[in-house]
Amino acid sequence: xxxxxxxxxxxxxxxxxxxxxxxxxxxxxxxxxxxxxxxxxxxxxxxxxxxxxxxxxxxxxxxxxxxxxxxxxxxxxxxxxxxxxxxxxxxxxxxxxxxxxxxxxxxxxxxxxxxxxxxxxxxxxxxxxxxxxxxxxxxxxxxxxxxxxxxxxxxxxxxxxxxxxxxxxxxxxxxxxxxxxxxxxxxxxxxxxxxxxxxxxxxxxxxxxxxxxxxxxxxxxxxxxxxxxxxxxxxxxxxxxxxxxxxxxxxxxxxxxxxxxxxxxxxxxxxxxxxxxxxxxxxxxxxxxxxxxxxxxxxxxxxxxxxxxxxxxxxxxxxxxxxxxxxxxxxxxxxxxxxxxxxxxxxxxxxxxxxxxxxxxxxxxxxxxxxxxxxxxxxxxxxxxxxxxxxxxxxxxxxxxxxxxxxxxxxxxxxxxxxxxxxxxxxxxxxxxxxxxxxxxxxxxxxxxxxxxxxxxxxxxxxxxxxxxxxxxxxxxxxxxxxxxxxxxxxxxxxxxxxxxxxxxxxxxxxxxxxxxxxxxxxxxxxxxxxxxxxxxxxxxxxxxxxxxxxxxxxxxxxxxxxxxxxxxxxxxxxxxxxxxxxxxxxxxxxxxxxxxxxxxxxxxxxxxxxxxxxxxxxxxxxxxxxxxxxxxxxxxxxxxxxxxxxxxxxxxxxxxxxxxxxxxxxxxxxxxxxxxxxxxxxxxxxxxxxxx
Amino acid sequence: xxxxxxxxxxxxxxxxxxxxxxxxxxxxxxxxxxxxxxxxxxxxxxxxxxxxxxxxxxxxxxxxxxxxxxxxxxxxxxxxxxxxxxxxxxxxxxxxxxxxxxxxxxxxxxxxxxx
Numbered sequence: 015x016x017x018x019x020x021x022x023x024x025x026x027x028x029x030x031x032x033x034x035x036x037x038x039x040x041x042x043x044x045x046x047x048x049x050x051x052x053x054x055x056x057x058x059x060x061x062x063x064x065x066x067x068x069x070x071x072x073x074x075x076x077x078x079x080x081x082x083x084x085x086x087x088x089x090x091x092x093x094x095x096x097x098x099x100x101x102x103x104x105x106x107x108x109x110x111x112x113x114x115x116x117x118x119x120x121x122x123x124x125x126x127x128x129x130x131x132x133x134x135x136x137x138x139x140x141x142x143x144x145x146x147x148x149x150x151x152x153x154x155x156x157x158x159x160x161x162x163x164x165x166x167x168x169x170x171x172x173x174x175x176x177x178x179x180x181x182x183x184x185x186x187x188x189x190x191x192x193x194x195x196x197x198x199x200x201x202x203x204x205x206x207x208x209x210x211x212x213x214x215x216x217x218x219x220x221x222x223x224x225x226x227x228x229x230x231x232x233x234x235x236x237x238x239x240x241x242x243x244x245x246x247x248x249x250x251x252x253x254x255x256x257x258x259x260x261x262x263x264x265x266x267x268x269x270x271x272x273x274x275x276x277x278x279x280x281x282x283x284x285x286x287x288x289x290x291x292x293x294x295x296x297x298x299x300x301x302x303x304x305x306x307x308x309x310x311x312x313x314x315x316x317x318x319x320x321x322x323x324x325x326x327x328x329x330x331x332x333x334x335x336x337x338x339x340x341x342x343x344x345x346x347x348x349x350x351x352x353x354x355x356x357x358x359x360x361x362x363x364x365x366x367x368x369x370x371x372x373x374x375x376x377x378x379x380x381x382x383x384x385x386x387x388x389x390x391x392x393x394x395x396x397x398x399x400x401x402x403x404x405x406x407x408x409x410x411x412x413x414x415x416x417x418x419x420x421x422x423x424x425x426x427x428x429x430x431x432x433x434x435x436x437x438x439x440x441x442x443x444x445x446x447x448x449x450x451x452x453x454x455x456x457x458x459x460x461x462x463x464x465x466x467x468x469x470x471x472x473x474x475x476x477x478x479x480x481x482x483x484x485x486x487x488x489x490x491x492x493x494x495x496x497x498x499x500x501x502x503x504x505x506x507x508x509x510x511x512x513x514x515x516x517x518x519x520x521x522x523x524x525x526x527x528x529x530x531x532x533x534x535x536x537x538x539x540x541x542x543x544x545x546x547x548x549x550x551x552x553x554x555x556x557x558x559x560x561x562x563x564x565x566x567x568x569x570x571x572x573x574x575x576x577x578x579x580x581x582x583x584x585x586x587x588x589x590x591x592x593x594x595x596x597x598x599x600x601x602x603x604x605x606x607x608x609x610x611x612x613x614x615x616x617x618x619x620x621x622x623x624x625x626x627x628x629x630x631x632x633x634x635x636x637x638x639x640x641x642x643x644x645x646x647x648x649x650x651x652x653x654x655x656x657x658x659x660x661x662x663x664x665x666x667x668x669x670x671x672x673x674x675x676x677x678x679x680x681x682x683x684x685x686x687x688x689x690x691x692x693x694x695x696x697x698x699x700x701x702x703x704x705x706x707x
Numbered sequence: 708x709x710x711x712x713x714x715x716x717x718x719x720x721x722x723x724x725x726x727x728x729x730x731x732x733x734x735x736x737x738x739x740x741x742x743x744x745x746x747x748x749x750x751x752x753x754x755x756x757x758x759x760x761x762x763x764x765x766x767x768x769x770x771x772x773x774x775x776x777x778x779x780x781x782x783x784x785x786x787x788x789x790x791x792x793x794x795x796x797x798x799x800x801x802x803x804x805x806x807x808x809x810x811x812x813x814x815x816x817x818x819x820x821x822x
Contacts, residue, residue, distance in 0.1 A: 603759075603761040604759070604761070605758075605761070606757070606758035606759075610757070610758060611754075611758070614750065614751075614753075614754040617750045617754075618747050618750050618751065620746075620750070621742075621743045621744075621746035621747045621750070622743060622747070624742075624743060624746070625739055625740065625742075625743035628739040628742075628743075629736065629739065632732055632735045632736065632739070633732070634732070634736060656807065656811075659811055660814070663814055663815065663818045664818075666815075666818050666819070667818045667821050672819065675815075679815070683811075690804055690807065691804075694800040694801070694803065694804050695800070697800050698798045698800040698801070701798070701799075701800075702798075
């Protein structure tokens with residue numbers, strides 16, 4: 015029982031921690047990335063799909079140092095040699111085939127390389143679009159790396175200028191000269207192509223070109239965008255649905271181009287280390303991407319940043335941001351490069367720490383962390399006495415020992431990290447008492463042990479008061495004010511009342527004056543269970559505990575007293591199935607036996623028979639029926655018309671509805687009127703003739 | 708006494724029959740039709756008396772159909788009868804047309820009510 019009740023408080027604590035951790039600091043690449051990589055890049059039928067996807071998978075495995083990668087060399091190498099051997103394969107495929115080959119080192123003979131190089135140079139000579147330059151130069155660089163016999167570029171200056179001609183004044187690039195839209199993603203591709211041109215050049219490239227390009231890079235970095243947590247990224251300004259790249263691929267394109275260019279040129283590039291650190295934070299901040307393309311972009315870019323020439327970002331991370339005072343947890347800080355390898359000699363300084371929300375009062379000022387070379391962890395043995403339980407913001411600073419390192423590494427100045435300091439809260443002097451209202455004298459008083467089980471039983475009437483009090487102290491001996499301190503009284507009929515336990519200075523105390531609460535309690539006498547809740551995110555022993563019960567004797571309810579509210583409906587019953595409705599059908603009327611009904615049907619026909627016999631007896635004849643053709647036809651039609659109307663009535667009775675019947679009757683009636691009028695007037699005229707004759 | 712009354716009655720019937728024999732044939736036909744309708748209605752009433760009036764609207768429409776057509780036939784007879792000077796100017800064909808029309812309207816209502 016006690017465990018279950020503690021669970022509530024624990025969950026609150028856990029939730030608070032997990033929320034804060036999500037918004038906090040950046041962790042370098044770790045083993046979780048490695049297992050995610052193996053899951054994301056899993057080959058089907060011995061290959062990763064296209065050559066591009068194969069390269070992305072291989073490159074990711076290479077950067078992460080995964081040795082046990084899936085064996086796909088057979089199918090991939092075959093695909094590589096097919097692509098390189100064919101003269102019709104696209105530039106992009108050739109480029110990716112060479113990239114795959116750079117990792118797999120397939121057996122490709124020199125002639126193939128020579129052939130591809132020749133084709134690429136031909137493409138390069140009349141290339142006009144940026145992608146043509148990018149793929150052909152990139153491929154030539156790869157060929158040069160894999161096969162040194164391929165000769166270098168003669169007209170490097172010219173190619174450099176043609177690529178540069180596509181650049182814009184803000185440091186971005188156009189894809190081709192007839193496409194006015196400029197793109198940041200293209201700038202990354204261009205920088206990579208230019209870097210390739212420089213590395214392929216037979217002689218030194220014109221230095222003025224390099225200088226203008228460095229200025230372009232600085233301008234490009236001016237358009238960098240920033241998140242609140244200090245991460246920087248590039249995004250396309252123009253949203254073009256056809257060519258649009260997300261921030262991740264745009265940023266990684268720029269990072270690839272920038273680092274490639276920096277590695278082939280000498281001299282400084284004026285990009286602040288903060289921005290490079292911010293880029294690293296951007297890539298680390300996305301965690302583990304769910305799709306392989308993003309994953310590759312993240313890992314590849316981080317690998318570029320890890321070894322870049324301008325400044326190598328160092329990431330400060332905390333293995334745990336929740337420190338328990340009771341367990342004497344050490345404050346540990348790790349400093350790594352983005353891929354998790356060790357940093358140069360350095361000292362981590364805790365510049366200051368303050369309770370979050372209060373900026374001015376810092377509890378720690380300028381502490382140096384010790385370094386444990388075995389685990390490569392900077393730590394603080396004991397938290398200073400001034401640090402009590404609570405939410406803190408710790409501000410760290412990295413100080414590099416070697417002054418030369420300061421030019422190589424970007425530490426990003428001060429890093430602010432939210433830290434939770436938790437501890438077991440001591441509960442003292444817990445007692446519950448029933449007081450007499452008039453004198454305030456104590457009627458019954460019971461000590462409570464809020465750490466364990468309690469089952470006090472009290473009784474009180476409406477002229478008395480209930481007092482509950484306790485003291486809370488932190489491990490450091492200070493007063494602790496939890497977020498939640500509630501007292502709950504629950505009547506036998508499940509009617510609940512919740513009171514906030516207030517604190518007066520040191521002591522938490524609540525006095526329930528039943529005289530004033532009679533109406534609130536709906537005059538319900540009887541047993542009330544008492545429950546006490548004390549909880550806080552930094553309180554390790556938050557609890558929700560049954561204290562016991564109080565037997566209340568309240569006066570009879572007057573007539574106008576408010577009724578207790580209806581009990582909250584159990585949601586499962588509210589949304590559960592309703593009681594089934596059974597329909598009551600009227601019992602069918604008793605019907606007569608069928609034989610009787612049929613007999614009477616026959617009987618009703620008897621008068622008709624009698625009628626017919628009578629007609630015969632009287633000697634009816636059809637002598638009066640017209641003999642000449644036209645009236646005879648009309649007479650016949652008249653009788654048929656009447657028969658049709660009667661038939662229609664029968665159909666109306668059996669299946670038709672009133673509207674159809676009336677419509678049909680309209681036509682039949684008109685017809686009947688017409689023929690009836692004709693035949694009857696004919697008959698009348700003949701009888702009149704007879705009379706007159 | 709008894710004999711004389713029965714004889715009287717016989718005589719009465721005799722005279723009635725002979726008087727009726729003089730009635731024109733078309734009126735006889737109408738009379739026969741009226742008798743036929745009334746008997747049909749009577750049989751339905753007897754049926755109702757035996758088994759109950761459960762489909763009451765059916766019973767009503769059946770009986771009223773017969774009574775209604777009998778009444779219309781009586782009307783026709785009045786109009787067609789040459790003795791009735793009142794309807795001297797009305798041709799019997801016109802009366803028959805009225806009879807047909809009224810019957811059709813009556814039975815439309817009856818069918819609607821039959822259910």
